[in-house]
Amino acid sequence: MAYRRAVLPKSKPEPFTLKSRFQSMGYALAGVADLLRHQHNARLHAVAALLVLMLAFLCSVQRWEWAVLLLAIGGVWLAEAINTAIEYLADACHPEQHPLIKRAKDVAAAAVLLFSLTALLVGLLVFVPYLALL
Numbered sequence: 001m002a003y004r005r006a007v008l009p010k011s012k013p014e015p016f017t018l019k020s021r022f023q024s025m026g027y028a029l030a031g032v033a034d035l036l037r038h039q040h041n042a043r044l045h046a047v048a049a050l051l052v053l054m055l056a057f058l059c060s061v062q063r064w065e066w067a068v069l070l071l072a073i074g075g076v077w078l079a080e081a082i083n084t085a086i087e088y089l090a091d092a093c094h095p096e097q098h099p100l101i102k103r104a105k106d107v108a109a110a111a112v113l114l115f116s117l118t119a120l121l122v123g124l125l126v127f128v129p130y131l132a133l134l
């Protein structure tokens with residue numbers, strides 16, 4: 001029965017309730033806690049994000065620069081969360097070594113690397129003109 005529930009779509013959609021929406025948010029927050037607790041890279045992202053926010057505050061960056069920096073920080077977290085979810089799914093579906101699991105994990109990790117490099121460039125574009133004035 002548990003298997004049936006897991007693989008088949010429900011015949012009748014569940015009614016919308018605030019309680020279930022709050023429950024969903026709780027699951028998502030548990031995902032954030034999981035990232036911070038189990039992923040060393042996520043802790044590095046957290047420290048980097050804090051430093052960027054402090055620097056932005058000290059430089060009194062403009063409103064649009066805040067928006068760009070927040071998007072860059074959010075994008076790195078998005079990539080890290082999806083990368084971690086892919087790793088967990090891969091380990092659950094195929095705990096043994098497999099060349100395709102390696103490719104899937106490496107490509108998922110590439111997403112984090114590529115967005116992190118983009119975020120670094122965004123940070124340089126925003127902060128270098130302020131730091132050059134010092």
Ligand SMILES: Nc1ncnc2c1ncn2[C@@H]1O[C@H](COP(=O)(O)OP(=O)(O)OP(=O)(O)O)[C@@H](O)[C@H]1O
Nearest residue numbers: 040041094095096097098099101102103105106109
């Ligand atoms: N089941 C598997 N089959 C084949 N290759 C795997 C498997 N699991 C991991 N790998 C590969 O082994 C290498 C190291 O994996 P690992 O998950 O330790 O990487 P990592 O990104 O350094 O880890 P983390 O940053 O999460 O500590 C990667 O190239 C990965 O794709």
